[in-house]
């Protein structure tokens with residue numbers, strides 16, 4: 168096995184701001200790089216990102232490779248892939264980590280294919296063994312076991328779930344360098360095929376501070392409006408369990424759990440959700456969990472901070488109405504925080 172040449176993370180940005188998963192990757196990347204005695208680098212692609220590049224250094228990067236061009240301002244799979252692959256071929260990192268976000272899940276496999284290596288998707292933990300190899304840990308077999316995976320090709324690549332790793336505290340004294348790289352742009356057809364980056368869609372439920380998640384307790388797709396009204400009142404977003412995606416009521420960006428996103432909002436409402444192991448794995452670390460279910464034995468109550476037994480069709484509109492009245496009262500008293 169060749170000597171290790173460093174750890175590289177892909178620093179995702181949306182709309183000119185680094186996605187917080189990138190700081191989490193730097194936190195874990197720093198730990199791994201220090202253990203192996205190698206450099207930690209970040210690759211940042213976009214436009215007008217000098218300040219963000221510096222932030223990456225404050226969060227642990229030794230080197231930031233910055234590709235800056237207006238044509239790269241939004242995620243463009245062809246040009247992003249092309250430039251990162253060229254960089255990886257030149258710097259030859261031993262480990263490359265990406266966030267398991269919609270962008271990371273799109274970019275990661277394409278990078279791995281171009282670099283002729285493997286990729287472990289959706290890791291929930293990473294370790295380094297006594298031989299200095301990366302052990303990539305993720306749930307397998309419907310979440311019933313934790314698989315420990317090693318890659319015998321290089322670089323070792325993994326996407327890592329958002330809100331699992333810890334970011335380092337911002338350290339303004341941490342020194343590093345920003346290396347400006349001249350981007351190579353693919354032909355104009357590639358630019359025309361740019362994936363539209365609707366910030367809201369890309370961010371999905373993972374980013375939300377409040378998630379109102381609906382399950383099969385809902386009888387028909389129109390009833391999702393009840394959850395949307397509650398989410399709107401709280402400034403949150405609607406998530407769902409898998410049956411709602413399978414039925415085509417919501418798209419997969421909203422799915423919480425093993426097959427979808429891991430979320431760690433401040434408040435998580437589970438409405439008509441039974442609490443299967445595959446669902447719990449995606450939300451059990453939420454700050455406060457409020458569960459509404461008419462079955463007092465529902466498994467979701469085992470992880471709930473507030474367990475409300477009752478009919479969602481009665482409780483959700485009442486809760487929304489109470490919150491709306493409260494907000495109106497606050498506004499009239501001028502005490503609402505906007």
Ligand SMILES: Cc1cc2nc3c(=O)[nH]c(=O)nc-3n(C[C@H](O)[C@H](O)[C@H](O)COP(=O)(O)OP(=O)(O)OC[C@H]3O[C@@H](n4cnc5c(N)ncnc54)[C@H](O)[C@@H]3O)c2cc1C
Nearest residue numbers: 382383384408409424425426439440441446460461462479
């Ligand atoms: C490989 C694999 C991957 C999977 N990945 C995921 C995943 O990522 N995310 C996920 O969610 N699931 C996943 N699943 C599916 C999972 O096993 C469950 O089937 C699913 O989570 C159940 O969804 P649910 O809780 O909405 O539905 P149910 O289990 O049917 O629960 C519905 C709940 O609603 C309650 N209810 C009914 N009517 C009302 C009412 N009027 N008021 C209040 N409560 C009511 C019921 O008491 C019940 O508890 C996966 C399964 C497999 C095999």
